[in-house]
Amino acid sequence: MGTTVKTFKNHIKEIKEIIKTLDKKVTETKKALKDPNGAPEKPKEEEKDAEDKDKDEDGDLKIEDEDAKEEDAAEKVKGGNEKIDKELDQIEEENKSTTTQIDSLTKTITTVEEKSEAADKEVVKETTDTAKEDAELAEVHEHKLRLTRVRER
Numbered sequence: 112m113g114t115t116v117k118t119f120k121n122h123i124k125e126i127k128e129i130i131k132t133l134d135k136k137v138t139e140t141k142k143a144l145k146d147p148n149g150a151p152e153k154p155k156e157e158e159k160d161a162e163d164k165d166k167d168e169d170g171d172l173k174i175e176d177e178d179a180k181e182e183d184a185a186e187k188v189k190g191g192n193e194k195i196d197k198e199l200d201q202i203e204e205e206n207k208s209t210t211t212q213i214d215s216l217t218k219t220i221t222t223v224e225e226k227s228e229a230a231d232k233e234v235v236k237e238t239t240d241t242a243k244e245d246a247e248l249a250e251v252h253e254h255k256l257r258l259t260r261v262r263e264r
Contacts, residue, residue: 123217137199140195
């Protein structure tokens with residue numbers, strides 16, 4: 112059982128590494144879709160203009176709705192390139208499948224550990240019972256020897 116648990120834990124580690132790799136690939140793909148031309152860096156003057164645009168009338172940075180940004184980004188990513196969309200969907204499905212496998216393996220490991228603990232408890236109980244019975248047998252045998260000696264006298 113110990114090797115099975117270790118094997119499952121190794122599988123889980125490998126799957127987590129695969130998920131990390133896939134997540135990196137998805138992020139890279141999303142970045143590539145957002146900026147397919149690989150826009151050149153802006154000159155410093157343009158950066159200052161962009162920073163000024165990001166400030167409100169008090170000179171503070173504008174606060175933008177994060178949810179709206181994420182939705183817009185998701186919409187921009189979708190539909191840009193059908194082949195990449197299919198790859199993204201496939202990667203998402205693989206991630207879901209991997210997550211399901213991890214959950215299944217985790218449940219299996221938990222079940223195996225619980226059964227192992229139950230079996231260990233049973234072994235300890237049986238060992239204790241056996242030791243008690245042996246002690247009682249030794250006591251009865253000793254008592255029998257005493258009675259035989261008394262009878263011989």
